[in-house]
Amino acid sequence: MRLLILGGTSFVGRAIVETARRGGHDVTIFNRGRTRPELFPDVTRLTGDRDTGDYRALDAEWDAVVDVSAYVPRHVGQFAEALDDRIGRYLLISTGAVYGRPGARKAPEDTTEKITAATYGPLKVACEDVAWDRYGDRATIVRPGIVAGPHDPTDRFTYWVRRAARGGRVLLSGSPDAPMQVVDSRDLAALVVTLLADDRPGTFDATGPAEPVTMAEMIRICARSAGREAEVVAVPGETAGLGLPLVLTDPADYWQYEVNSAPSRKVGLPSTPLSATAAAVLAWDRDRGEPPMSVGLDPENEAKLLTRSA
Numbered sequence: 001m002r003l004l005i006l007g008g009t010s011f012v013g014r015a016i017v018e019t020a021r022r023g024g025h026d027v028t029i030f031n032r033g034r035t036r037p038e039l040f041p042d043v044t045r046l047t048g049d050r051d052t053g054d055y056r057a058l059d060a061e062w063d064a065v066v067d068v069s070a071y072v073p074r075h076v077g078q079f080a081e082a083l084d085d086r087i088g089r090y091l092l093i094s095t096g097a098v099y100g101r102p103g104a105r106k107a108p109e110d111t112t113e114k115i116t117a118a119t120y121g122p123l124k125v126a127c128e129d130v131a132w133d134r135y136g137d138r139a140t141i142v143r144p145g146i147v148a149g150p151h152d153p154t155d156r157f158t159y160w161v162r163r164a165a166r167g168g169r170v171l172l173s174g175s176p177d178a179p180m181q182v183v184d185s186r187d188l189a190a191l192v193v194t195l196l197a198d199d200r201p202g203t204f205d206a207t208g209p210a211e212p213v214t215m216a217e218m219i220r221i222c223a224r225s226a227g228r229e230a231e232v233v234a235v236p237g238e239t240a241g242l243g244l245p246l247v248l249t250d251p252a253d254y255w256q257y258e259v260n261s262a263p264s265r266k267v268g269l270p271s272t273p274l275s276a277t278a279a280a281v282l283a284w285d286r287d288r289g290e291p292p293m294s295v296g297l298d299p300e301n302e303a304k305l306l307t308r309s310a
């Protein structure tokens with residue numbers, strides 16, 4: 001296939017480009033050229049800016065498009081106007097955050113383009129609506145949950161991998177028995193490429209691992225992937241607001257990590273074991289020199305809290 005990737009050099013897009021190239025597909029990347037411009041030197045790069053509606057560089061035809069960088073509905077609509085009928089299938093990377101409660105999407109907020117924790121899901125809902133309106137059965141929507149893997153800029157899963165690799169007593173706010181879901185970025189990329197190769201329309205949730213795990217189990221799996229053992233220590237309720245990544249402190253929110261991706265597995269979503277994802281993230285994190293985390297607790301503060309809870 002001749003594939004156009006809108007984005008392609010950060011995290012999810014990067015994994016999709018790598019997977020598509022391994023499959024022998026002809027990949028073109030379209031972005032602003034600001035994020036890791038040194039990546040993929042032998043891939044065709046086209047430069048533009050979705051925020052200003054600059055799609056002038058897109059002067060060819062493609063069998064399919066993967067839209068990793070649409071965050072507001074205008075992005076989808078303007079791209080459709082610019083490319084008209086010069087693409088085959090349009091695949092939008094949406095998000096599990098479109099769900100406001102089990103089985104229901106959040107209502108779009110048509111008057112804002114400001115992306116916050118509160119507006120991110122509704123804006124992606126609006127992007128989906130534009131995609132269906134413009135492309136009909138040529139549209140495919142993929143809704144990932146929390147994505148984990150090498151090159152993750154959020155540090156959310158990486159924090160737990162790095163912390164568990166030290167072993168010992170690991171502080172966890174919230175219940176150790178709370179559910180946890182992450183999807184390996186490489187599994188997500190494989191699903192995307194397969195859906196395009198099969199020319200398959202529809203909406204597909206993408207979460208993992210295949211077997212349900214709890215927060216405590218996730219931490220212990222990460223520790224064992226590093227050859228260590230971890231004792232998960234649940235902190236008292238008054239310290240539950242520590243801001244540790246991926247933690248759900250309200251049982252009413254647990255459904256967010258109980259999404260059923262079995263239908264997606266039937267059509268191409270792989271099931272990389274969580275231990276393998278953790279090992280890959282650990283190797284990447286060490287290779288990049290383990291820079292300061294943007295989330296979570298530093299070892300000193302965690303040690304103080306663990307001492308109090310002893």
